[in-house]
Amino acid sequence: MDAVKILVTAKRVEDPESKIKVKPDGSGIVQEGLKYKMNPFDEIGVEEGLRLVAKHTGEVVVVSIGGKEVQEQLRQALAMGAQRAVWVNHTGPLDQLGIAGLLQKVVEKEKPDIVVLGKQSIDDDQNQVGQYLAEFLGWSQATFASKVESLESEQEKNKVPALAVSADGKSVRVVREVDNGLATLECALPAVVTTDLRLNLPRYTSLPGIMKAKSKPIEELTPQKLGVDVTPKIQVLKMSSPPPRKAGIKVADVAALVDKLHNEAKVV
């Protein structure tokens, strides 16, 4: 088949290993000491895009929305091997409707064959944008893309793409992780795919990759230029810490454990 064009997203999020604390007034989270990185599901999306292009030839374009700092995530995707980047410069609040609206305009401009997004970002945990985008575009959707092999398989070591584009280039076959098993869909292209964790193991960036990324182009856009009203329709009124669990105890042996479960917790 001919070359494929893949658009991938790279959201900047708090490092999943960071300790997230709510500000005392509930207006947000404490920013000090936080590290940031690319959303892990997006990293998987970038990797899958690169594998598809390695197999079929073509181009991976990465997009991120946010202030100047998101260029760090765009550079990471470029260092992994993406050809160029689109930066939607926006610093105000943004919800999933706004994000999907902006991505729709970028897609209409770029005309990719497949848009690959993470299934959810690990900050908002909404799991919505890919589905909104597919509906806005009137495209086929396959969420929670996974694969049959494990992440320790030969296919994975050889970086074989899990998404299978048909020989005629008209459709893509996607294995989805659903309740009680795996479902397979055949999506007409162009299509929107969202990644689950078991789609692939993303590559690390190499030093030559990082050097090369510095000269790759980043196009700057804004919501105004794209003509999208991003006024949030989802307002977070207040944040709080989940109620803490009562401190537990350590027991000495199995007999003590069974005694506690039977006589104290009364669960066995």
Place this chain on the structure above:
Amino acid sequence: MPTILIVAEQQPDGNLRKATLNAISAGRTLAEKAGGELHLVLLSKDPSKVTEELKGLGAKAVHTAAAPEFEHYLAEVFAPVIAGLAQELKADYVGQASTAMGKDLMPRVAARLKAAMATDVMGFNGSGADVTFTRPMWAGNVFAEVKLTTPVKVFSVRATEFPAAQGGQAAAEVKTFSPKLEPSKTKFVDFKEVKSARPELTEARVVVSGGRGTKGDFKEIEALADELGAAVGASRAVCDAGWVPNDLQVGQTGKVVAPQLYIAAGISGAIQHLAGMKSSKTIVAINKDPEAPIFQVADYGLVADLFKVLPELRQALQKLK
């Protein structure tokens, strides 16, 4: 009067997915707070059996549509039909359980209705037109109170936070409708089910989970689960390794469980795993590493080798009987 529409989900085996009962109970809570009435909808190849069950669950009406195209769920087939019914009913709220289907379908329905959406809703606050939603963020490390400002509001329900709706209520009116179906750009190819004789993970009273510490040997985990009539769960690491099927994964990116008893064996307790089981009533941790974060949420911790301790635990439980 506000109208709340809850989407019912049929499993591939034809039965109602249990999480639908929790979503209906959430819908009833919302109907009380908002001062509205509850409607249910089911799209199915054969709705008859599930409709009977849905009738007695306290809704005003159960809307059903039957078509061969509904045999295998596809977002592009279901979303226009659900959105169309929501418009016809002038629904103010549309919701479904946060199952794989709910998470796939609800945002697409919301997009069609130009609605904002809240995922994994754990509770409702306020009353009348000012109802807000509580939902988790950052892997459950933050609870957020969220207001949706669009005329129609869409949500998915974290099933473990609501009791299952009980039957025996006044019979709802059953209304059948025949939607015009749009051609789908997506085709269903196949479904490979992971069959198990054990209870379903998200519904089990007891869950026994294994992590890296099992080194891929789940025999003792399974034996203990069978002794307790429990479901088997797993950490992300063991699913990634392909040691157990993906659908056993408990965590932010897997399933959220809240059983009476959760036994974590050989699981360190990464943030992402805790997000999926922290609401369990009693948590037991068995781990060789006394510094493992899992001990911070465990009610009872045992610092020991799981291969030595699990058989002992199984025998001790047998003696209890």
